[in-house]
Amino acid sequence: MDGLPSSYVPARIVRRQDHTESLATFWLRPERRIGFRPGQYVTLALPGEDGRWIKRPYSVLSAPHEDVLELFVECVDGGALTPCLFEQHEGDDVGVRGRAAGAFARDNERTHHVMACTVTGIAPFLSMLRDARQRGETGHRYLVLYGASHPDDLGPYASELAALAREADVTGVATVSRPWEAEGWTGETGRVEDVLRKHLDARGWDPREAAGYGCGNPAMVQNVLGVLRRAGFSADHLHEEAYFPDAGETTPAEAPPAAPPARRQGVPMTPPGGVVLKTAPRPPGA
Numbered sequence: 001m002d003g004l005p006s007s008y009v010p011a012r013i014v015r016r017q018d019h020t021e022s023l024a025t026f027w028l029r030p031e032r033r034i035g036f037r038p039g040q041y042v043t044l045a046l047p048g049e050d051g052r053w054i055k056r057p058y059s060v061l062s063a064p065h066e067d068v069l070e071l072f073v074e075c076v077d078g079g080a081l082t083p084c085l086f087e088q089h090e091g092d093d094v095g096v097r098g099r100a101a102g103a104f105a106r107d108n109e110r111t112h113h114v115m116a117c118t119v120t121g122i123a124p125f126l127s128m129l130r131d132a133r134q135r136g137e138t139g140h141r142y143l144v145l146y147g148a149s150h151p152d153d154l155g156p157y158a159s160e161l162a163a164l165a166r167e168a169d170v171t172g173v174a175t176v177s178r179p180w181e182a183e184g185w186t187g188e189t190g191r192v193e194d195v196l197r198k199h200l201d202a203r204g205w206d207p208r209e210a211a212g213y214g215c216g217n218p219a220m221v222q223n224v225l226g227v228l229r230r231a232g233f234s235a236d237h238l239h240e241e242a243y244f245p246d247a248g249e250t251t252p253a254e255a256p257p258a259a260p261p262a263r264r265q266g267v268p269m270t271p272p273g274g275v276v277l278k279t280a281p282r283p284p285g286a
């Protein structure tokens with residue numbers, strides 16, 4: 001990678017999995033190992049058309065014990081970096097800064113963790129959960145709310161959450177905000193911030209033992225933190241990682257259109273409890 005800034009190292013894309021046209025997971029093997037704490041991000045660099053390097057942060061989804069960096073990335077229409085990244089294939093190299101960064105981490109002063117995220121915002125939470133599982137840790141409880149417009153935007157990670165929930169003290173709730181476009185969806189419906197309170201109340205946790213986290217869409221993050229504050233969570237134990245600046249718009253509640261559009265096919269069933277076990281690729285042209 002000619003001209004790669006000196007603080008960056010080449011990283012080989014050892015695997016790529018596309019979940020939809022605009023969502024993919026990239027597994028990277030940097031030329032030298034990059035240490036990180038669960039919740040931190042790495043910065044990717046790719047050359048732009050004008051010869052300057054475009055750099056953007058991405059939360060690491062894998063846990064520190066894994067030998068590759070797993071990144072779950074959404075391709076942003078008109079974005080500077082992601083359309084270039086989505087042109088890269090297995091065997092190609094990207095630049096990655098040699099040092100991970102970020103203060104988003106599990107709050108170890110608390111034992112109960114309420115984690116809310118949209119789409120790629122699941123990354124830091126899965127890193128924390130994989131890490132806790134690998135260390136065989138006990139004594140912590142997690143409620144993870146994972147939202148997207150459509151089930152296929154949850155990638156394979158709602159299934160992973162469901163698997164973790166079967167063996168650890170994790171409750172995973174996947175929710176879709178456009179269920180009228182998801183035939184067969186029997187999981188939770190609505191935006192993360194709209195269903196959070198119901199699931200929180202069902203746990204009955206003492207807010208003095210709990211920390212809250214929001215990651216992903218900035219409007220969702222603010223709404224979630226507001227719900228948690230009103231539920232008695234201390235501001236010192238609310239943590240946020242917004243992925244892009246808030247455009248200043250309020251996100252209107254999603255409502256089904258008067259005449260439902262063509263339904264998406266092939267969306268899998270969910271078990272009772274609202275955790276998705278499996279997602280299906282978006283049908284072509286959808």
Ligand SMILES: Cc1cc2nc3c(=O)[nH]c(=O)nc-3n(C[C@H](O)[C@H](O)[C@H](O)COP(=O)(O)OP(=O)(O)OC[C@H]3O[C@@H](n4cnc5c(N)ncnc54)[C@H](O)[C@@H]3O)c2cc1C
Nearest residue numbers: 056057058059072073074076079080081082120243244245
């Ligand atoms: C700490 C941190 C961790 C991050 N982790 C991830 C991650 O794990 N996966 C991931 O996909 N992204 C993540 N992001 C976002 C990522 O850094 C880029 O902002 C994003 O990929 C867009 O880059 P771009 O160069 O293609 O678009 P840009 O040229 O930077 O942005 C173009 C426009 O799109 C807006 N925008 C950026 N992202 C989105 C989006 N997702 N939806 C709607 N509008 C958007 C921008 O505000 C801007 O107006 C993270 C951001 C931060 C700050």
